[in-house]
Amino acid sequence: MEDQNNDDGRIVTITYYGGATREALIVDHEVPYPDGKLIVSRTDPKGFITHVNQAFVDMSGYSREELIGANHNILRHPDMPAVAFAGLWETLETGTKWHGYVKNLRKDGAFYWVKATVIPNIRDGEVVGYTSVRRKPSRSKIRESEELYETLK
Amino acid sequence: MTLNLTVSPDFAPDHIAGWYFFNTWLQRQLGNAVHLELYDSFEEQRQDLRAEKVDLIYANPYDASMLVRELGFEAIARPLAQPDETIIACREDAEFESVEDLQPGTRVATTSDPDVHTMGMIMLEPADLDSSNISIAQRSNYVLVAKSLLKREADIGFFLKAGYQDLSALIQNQMKVLVTSQISVVHHTLLVGPGMREQIPLLQERLLAMHEDDKGRSVLESLGIEQWESMDRERTEFMIDLIDTLIP
Ligand SMILES: Cc1cc2nc3c(=O)[nH]c(=O)nc-3n(C[C@H](O)[C@H](O)[C@H](O)COP(=O)(O)O)c2cc1C
Numbered sequence: 001m002e003d004q005n006n007d008d009g010r011i012v013t014i015t016y017y018g019g020a021t022r023e024a025l026i027v028d029h030e031v032p033y034p035d036g037k038l039i040v041s042r043t044d045p046k047g048f049i050t051h052v053n054q055a056f057v058d059m060s061g062y063s064r065e066e067l068i069g070a071n072h073n074i075l076r077h078p079d080m081p082a083v084a085f086a087g088l089w090e091t092l093e094t095g096t097k098w099h100g101y102v103k104n105l106r107k108d109g110a111f112y113w114v115k116a117t118v119i120p121n122i123r124d125g126e127v128v129g130y131t132s133v134r135r136k137p138s139r140s141k142i143r144e145s146e147e148l149y150e151t152l153k
Numbered sequence: 154m155t156l157n158l159t160v161s162p163d164f165a166p167d168h169i170a171g172w173y174f175f176n177t178w179l180q181r182q183l184g185n186a187v188h189l190e191l192y193d194s195f196e197e198q199r200q201d202l203r204a205e206k207v208d209l210i211y212a213n214p215y216d217a218s219m220l221v222r223e224l225g226f227e228a229i230a231r232p233l234a235q236p237d238e239t240i241i242a243c244r245e246d247a248e249f250e251s252v253e254d255l256q257p258g259t260r261v262a263t264t265s266d267p268d269v270h271t272m273g274m275i276m277l278e279p280a281d282l283d284s285s286n287i288s289i290a291q292r293s294n295y296v297l298v299a300k301s302l303l304k305r306e307a308d309i310g311f312f313l314k315a316g317y318q319d320l321s322a323l324i325q326n327q328m329k330v331l332v333t334s335q336i337s338v339v340h341h342t343l344l345v346g347p348g349m350r351e352q353i354p355l356l357q358e359r360l361l362a363m364h365e366d367d368k369g370r371s372v373l374e375s376l377g378i379e380q381w382e383s384m385d386r387e388r389t390e391f392m393i394d395l396i397d398t399l400i401p
Contacts, residue, residue, distance in 0.1 A: 035252070036276060036334045040395065053338070097398070115278065117398040123390065131391075133398040138281045139253075 009109045012078050017085070026078065027109035031059065039114060039134040045127055047072045061107035072132075077105040081152035092120055092130060101137055101145040113142045155186040156349065157206060161213040161341065162192050163266040165319060166294070171375030172211075178372045179209075182359040183352060193293075195265050208346045213237070214339045215267035218393045221344070228342040228389040229353055230360045230381040237341060238314040239272035239334045244302050245327050252332050253279055255309065257286040262298045262307035265291055268339065271399055273311030276332050299324050339392060342384055357383060 009027035016022070039059055042051040052060075052067050060067065060075060067074070076085075080103055091098040098118045103111050114134035121129045137145075158179065160172050169191070176189040187209075192198040199216070201207055202224060212220055214237060220226035241252060249255055259282060263270050274283065290307060292298045295316035301307040303324070314333060317325070343360070345353055363369035364380035373380065 033279075034335075035279075036332045038334075038336050038395075040338070042391075055335075119394060119397050121390070121394050131394045131398060133395055135275055136279045138279050140281055 014076055014078050016073055016076065017082060024078070024105060025109035026105070029110040031106065031110050031112045033112060033114060033136040034059070035136065037136075040131070041067075041072070042121070042129055042131045043072050044129050047130070049074075050129060059106070059112055060104070061110075066107075075104040077103045077111055079103050079111075079146075079149060079153075081149050083152050084149065088118060092118060095120055095122070095127070101141055102134075103145070103149070113137050113145070115141065155188050156183070156208040157190060158187050158209045159190045159192065159198060159201070159207050160211045161216060162195055162198060163213055163264070163269075163313065163316075164191075164211075165316070165377065167319070168376050171372065171377070174372045174375050178363075178369065183356065195267065205346070205348075208349045210344050210346075211341060212344055213266065213268050213341055214392060214396055215271065217342050217344060217389070218396050221389055221393060225347040226344040227350070227353065227386070228344045228384040229357045230343045231340050231384050232376075232378040233380045233382045235315075235340055235378070236337045237268055237339050238336060239269045239276065240312045240314050240317045241273055241276055241309055241331045242299075242302070242312060242317065242328045243309045243331055244305070245329050247308065247329070249331065252276060255280045255282060257282065259287045259309060260307045261287050261289045262292055262301035262310040263289055264294060264298060264311070266313060269311050269313045269316075272334050272336075275399060276334065296320065296324075299328065303327055338395060342389070342392075343381070 009025050011023055012026045014022050014024050034055065037055045039055045040053040041049055041056050043049055049067050049070050049072055052064060057064050057067065062074070084100060084102070088098045088100065100116055102114050102116050104114060105111055115137040116132055116134045118130055118132040120127045121131055158176055164172065172189060172191070176187050180187045190201075195216070202210070202220065210220065210226070217228060221228065243249065255277070261273070263273060277283070277287070290301065292301060295312050298310040298312060299320055302310050309331065345356065360381040361383055364373055
């Protein structure tokens with residue numbers, strides 16, 4: 001749902017799984033993924049952020065203090081179909097690794113594409129959280145994902 | 154009973170003497186005979202690890218994963234500020250300036266070092282390159298990887314950053330770096346096998362203080378290590394989780 005439009009972007013209402021909503025600024029500007037870096041975060045079993053590396057802070061545009069304790073869906077971009085994340089959580093619940101291409105939303109409204117892997121952190125047989133590591137995707141995979149996600153919205 | 158010490162086969166040749174000094178230092182600290190076994194091949198070393206022939210190992214991060222999760226080893230220390238980073242380099246006169254300029258059919262020279270190879274392959278993904286559309290030749294060390302580039306037998310090479318920096322200026326001047334990884338949390342560790350568990354507190358205490366006396370400092374210097382930093386269970390698990398996400 002678009003509420004407002006101007007040259008510097010538009011305000012969009014993002015609706016999360018479970019019904020919560022958030023107003024977010026969306027700017028049609030891509031920030032390129034930094035070469036050679038891995039963007040790393042960890043969450044608790046419910047998806048609240050417990051750890052981020054410096055590359056995560058730099059790319060997301062949020063401070064570390066804003067990120068720790070936040071729900072990981074703070075990065076959810078409205079162009080990402082809900083079904084992609086439903087697949088992520090279903091895969092994690094089976095105790096296995098999830099891979100996917102994700103368009104992420106920065107605090108300033110711009111976006112960045114990542115190739116993400118998420119795994120459960122298992123200690124003494126218990127899932128104590130999740131780790132996600134992102135790397136640089138190819139342009140062709142980004143194009144394919146854009147086309148696919150358009151059909152899933 | 155003699156304890157068995159070994160080192161990941163990706164150690165720098167310049168540090169061989171250093172590992173023998175370290176072996177002697179360990180014997181003194183533990184009051185126990187220690188035997189150092191060096192291997193040329195990762196595979197041979199892994200066979201001996203699985204056969205429980207090793208008590209102590211300075212392992213690369215990829216093998217640390219198997220050692221901790223499958224063989225019950227515990228990481229007790231790591232060298233301070235020495236993350237393992239990977240470089241992709243090519244000849245200085247090559248027509249490409251970045252990884253994304255590389256095309257299918259690219260010829261890669263690599264080593265059997267599992268970390269560097271894995272990270273090198275990941276850094277090729279932005280160019281849509283993978284094992285199905287490139288050719289890969291394995292060389293036994295980084296000098297030979299560089300030589301493959303200079304002899305035009307390969308277009309790009311995968312290097313451990315420290316290995317690249319150890320190449321002579323003459324060789325480095327004929328090459329250029331396309332990309333360097335900046336991961337910073339993946340590194341070699343010193344691990345202890347299940348049979349040596351009771352000795353961990355003593356060993357860890359001595360390792361962490363090693364740089365404080367002349368004798369210890371000179372051994373560290375010969376290994377190219379400033380000082381040891383402690384590793385605990387969670388730090389190790391974190392590194393292993395991260396590596397798990399990178400393994401195809
Ligand atoms: C470790 C981990 C990392 C995640 N990383 C992202 C991410 O980078 N971007 C994102 O939109 N969602 C990410 N998610 C998924 C979110 O938790 C969430 O499911 C998603 O943003 C959709 O929001 P919703 O489930 O509240 O609708 C991650 C989840 C986990 C467990």
